Amino acid sequence: MNLRPRRAEPPHVDITPLIDVVFLMLIFFMVSTTFDKQTQLKVDLPEAGAPEVAEEIEPKKIDITIDAKGNFYVNERELVKHDAQTLRRTLQGIADGQPDLPIVVSGDRNAPLQSMMTVLDVAAQLNMTRLSFVARQADSD
Numbered sequence: 001m002n003l004r005p006r007r008a009e010p011p012h013v014d015i016t017p018l019i020d021v022v023f024l025m026l027i028f029f030m031v032s033t034t035f036d037k038q039t040q041l042k043v044d045l046p047e048a049g050a051p052e053v054a055e056e057i058e059p060k061k062i063d064i065t066i067d068a069k070g071n072f073y074v075n076e077r078e079l080v081k082h083d084a085q086t087l088r089r090t091l092q093g094i095a096d097g098q099p100d101l102p103i104v105v106s107g108d109r110n111a112p113l114q115s116m117m118t119v120l121d122v123a124a125q126l127n128m129t130r131l132s133f134v135a136r137q138a139d140s141d
Helices: 016-032 084-095 113-125
Strands: 062-066 072-074 103-107 131-133
Touching (some): 062 084, 113 131
Parallel strands (some): 062 103
Antiparallel strands (some): 062 072
């Protein structure tokens, strides 16, 4: 009869199943994730020579897109009439008395300059001074 106590081994935790579950969850989320498209409109942006600057993402902004024909799209919705009055009423409705709301203008490289000037004039009339223009990075050859 052996009454000596056995040496107690420290408990061993097998983490192999945990790793398997984590990888399965990772694969599931990668497959099931959907991404929002930047814009639905095909616009040929002009090139810019300046390097990209990281900006803070604003919670609310107004996106104005101008296509090659000079048509206005506000937050990806085409305006019924492409004149200054319609653009002004649309911006007033979206801004809702907030003149500090940022406006991002994406203009096609072949868009008429008058369309760009219309956006600038309407923004100035509404005291909206936070305007920025979108351009794509020039190819470095």
